[in-house]
Amino acid sequence: MAVYTDVTPEELEAFLSTYELGRLRAFKGIAEGVENSNYLLQTEAGSFILTLYEKRVNPADLPFFIGLMEHLATRGIDCPQPVRNREGVALGTLAGRPALIATFLIGTSVRRPSAAHCAALGAALAGLHKAGADFTTQARVNALSVAGWRPLFEQAGARADTVAPGLAALIADELAVLEPNWPKGLPTGVIHADLFPDNVFFTDGTLSGLIDFYFACNDLLAYDVAICLNAWCFEPDGAYNLTKGRALLAGYQAERPLDEAEIAALPLLARGASLRFLLTRLVDWLNVPSGALVRPHDPLEYLRKLRFHRAAQSPRDYGVG
Ligand SMILES: Nc1ncnc2c1ncn2[C@@H]1O[C@H](COP(=O)(O)OP(=O)(O)O)[C@@H](O)[C@H]1O
Numbered sequence: 001m002a003v004y005t006d007v008t009p010e011e012l013e014a015f016l017s018t019y020e021l022g023r024l025r026a027f028k029g030i031a032e033g034v035e036n037s038n039y040l041l042q043t044e045a046g047s048f049i050l051t052l053y054e055k056r057v058n059p060a061d062l063p064f065f066i067g068l069m070e071h072l073a074t075r076g077i078d079c080p081q082p083v084r085n086r087e088g089v090a091l092g093t094l095a096g097r098p099a100l101i102a103t104f105l106i107g108t109s110v111r112r113p114s115a116a117h118c119a120a121l122g123a124a125l126a127g128l129h130k131a132g133a134d135f136t137t138q139a140r141v142n143a144l145s146v147a148g149w150r151p152l153f154e155q156a157g158a159r160a161d162t163v164a165p166g167l168a169a170l171i172a173d174e175l176a177v178l179e180p181n182w183p184k185g186l187p188t189g190v191i192h193a194d195l196f197p198d199n200v201f202f203t204d205g206t207l208s209g210l211i212d213f214y215f216a217c218n219d220l221l222a223y224d225v226a227i228c229l230n231a232w233c234f235e236p237d238g239a240y241n242l243t244k245g246r247a248l249l250a251g252y253q254a255e256r257p258l259d260e261a262e263i264a265a266l267p268l269l270a271r272g273a274s275l276r277f278l279l280t281r282l283v284d285w286l287n288v289p290s291g292a293l294v295r296p297h298d299p300l301e302y303l304r305k306l307r308f309h310r311a312a313q314s315p316r317d318y319g320v321g
Pocket residue numbers: 002030032033034035036037038049080102103104105106198199211212213214
């Protein structure tokens with residue numbers, strides 16, 4: 001359960017009294033997620049999600065996330081909408097943390113995505129990229145792109161080999177390859193940057209909503225595709241599922257064709273994406289805050305994916321080109 005910050009009913013009732021949401025009926029910490037503290041609220045006005053922003057979220061970025069979710073909704077993307085209080089302000093402070101109430105999205109995430117789910121995800125990702133194209137009032141640099149990886153390694157490197165022998169050397173080798181070769185000049189725009197299966201809702205088999213925009217930023221669009229290939233197209237035994245990869249990429253390209261340079265860069269982007277999640281998971285694995293209710297994600301899942309990418313020869317190994 002990701003609850004780092006406890007909220008008392010009294011604190012929550014006082015916070016809610018500044019909104020037009022009626023009285024609090026019930027609330028509980030949410031069992032999924034690792035980044036922020038999330039609570040499901042039931043008020044007289046319905047169900048809502050309360051998020052208290054934790055460690056990785058820079059409060060200065062919150063207006064970007066809020067503005068983006070509002071913008072995407074105007075472009076037809078089904079995503080949580082920030083709820084504003086009586087003074088028209090979305091962002092507040094609760095239990096000492098920046099806090100936001102957002103609308104509750106109906107639907108369930110899939111644990112074992114099928115090729116059809118991957119195709120739908122690919123189309124939704126392209127739709128998100130197109131909808132974000134005219135979100136130009138604010139911008140956010142990706143703090144977890146290639147320039148952010150070495151600082152993560154410096155936090156975790158000394159203890160990396162306690163998680164897997166040889167891991168520190170392997171990460172150092174990867175940085176030595178990826179830092180000087182990271183693609184430049186590819187199409188950029190707003191990316192989600194964490195569109196894992198747990199952040200995508202389906203209703204009756206149809207993709208019905210996207211959540212968790214708190215890594216969203218301006219970066220290479222194809223890097224978002226690479227993140228999704230990692231998150232959606234590997235099997236639990238570590239094998240890349242080419243059928244799912246093809247489906248995801250075809251779904252994406254039906255909405256937004258990748259250009260030649262993006263396709264050529266895909267193997268390197270996928271390799272970088274796997275290193276990014278290996279590193280954040282490693283840091284989290286080694287630094288679980290005492291008293292937090294959270295189950296950290298397994299960094300070694302991304303070590304296995306990284307090994308696949310190191311051996312991949314061409315975009316065809318991913319299902320395109
Ligand atoms: N707007 C929402 N509607 C419905 N459920 C939500 C919503 N936001 C979050 N959740 C639930 O809370 C869980 C954790 O949210 P998430 O944003 O992924 O957390 P984190 O910020 O820790 O990554 C999700 O997996 C989902 O079950």
